[in-house]
Amino acid sequence: MAWGRRRTADALPEAVRSAGVPEGDRLLAAAQDRLTGRWVLASRTRVAVVGDDADVALSRRWLEVEAGTWDPESDVLRVTWVGEGAPTRWSFTGSGARIFTDAFRDRVQASVVLVREVDLGPGRKTRVAIRKDLATRELQEQVVPGRGNDPEDSELAAEVAVARATLRDQSGLPPLSA
Numbered sequence: 371m372a373w374g375r376r377r378t379a380d381a382l383p384e385a386v387r388s389a390g391v392p393e394g395d396r397l398l399a400a401a402q403d404r405l406t407g408r409w410v411l412a413s414r415t416r417v418a419v420v421g422d423d424a425d426v427a428l429s430r431r432w433l434e435v436e437a438g439t440w441d442p443e444s445d446v447l448r449v450t451w452v453g454e455g456a457p458t459r460w461s462f463t464g465s466g467a468r469i470f471t472d473a474f475r476d477r478v479q480a481s482v483v484l485v486r487e488v489d490l491g492p493g494r495k496t497r498v499a500i501r502k503d504l505a506t507r508e509l510q511e512q513v514v515p516g517r518g519n520d521p522e523d524s525e526l527a528a529e530v531a532v533a534r535a536t537l538r539d540q541s542g543l544p545p546l547s548a
Contacts, residue, residue, distance in 0.1 A: 382409060389426050390418035395505070399473035401466035404445075410460050412473040415505035419460075428458070432481040433501035433510060440471045447471060452512055480504060484541055486533045493518035494526050498533040500541040509541055
C-alpha cells in the first residue's frame with residue numbers, strides 16, 4: 371500500500387467509513403472536500419459523501435456517474451450524474467486527491483460495458499450505454515440525450531432505437547418489446 375493511501379485511510383474516522391461503505395464492500399480511496407469538510411469515499415460499488423458526524427449526504431452507484439472531470443489547476447473534481455443537470459463539485463488537495471481521482475476513473479470505467487454515440491450533427495447527439503451495477507452485476511441500459519436535442523427528431527429517435535437494439539443484443543439483454 372502506498373504511503374499516501376495509508377495516510378488518507380488512517381485519517382478517515384471509523385464512523386465515516388462505516389456510514390459510507392456498505393457492509394461487504396471495500397473502501398478504495400477517501401479524500402476530504404476542502405469546501406465542505408465532508409469525506410468523499412470511493413468503494414468498490416459506490417461513491418459516497420459523509421460528514422464527520424457519519425451523516426451520509428450522498429451515496430450513489432458508479433453507473434449513475436455520467437462523467438467526471440478533474441481540473442488540476444483548481445484541484446476540483448466536477449461530476450455529472452445521469453439524468454441530472456447540475457454537477458457536483460469536490461475540491462481535494464494532497465495525496466488523497468490523486469488516489470481518489472484514480473479510483474473514481476477506475477470505478478466509472480468498470481461500470482461501462484458497452485457504449486455507442488449516435489451523432490447526427492450539432493444538437494442531434496445521444497449516448498446509449500450498457501452499464502453494470504458493480505454490487506449486483508446487473509446490466510442496465512442508459513440513454514443520455516445530448517444538450518439541445520429536439521424531442522420530436524424522428525431521425526435521431528430511429529438511430530437511437532437501432533443503437534439500443536444493437537447494444538442490448540451484444541450484451542445479452544432481452545430485446546425491447548415493440
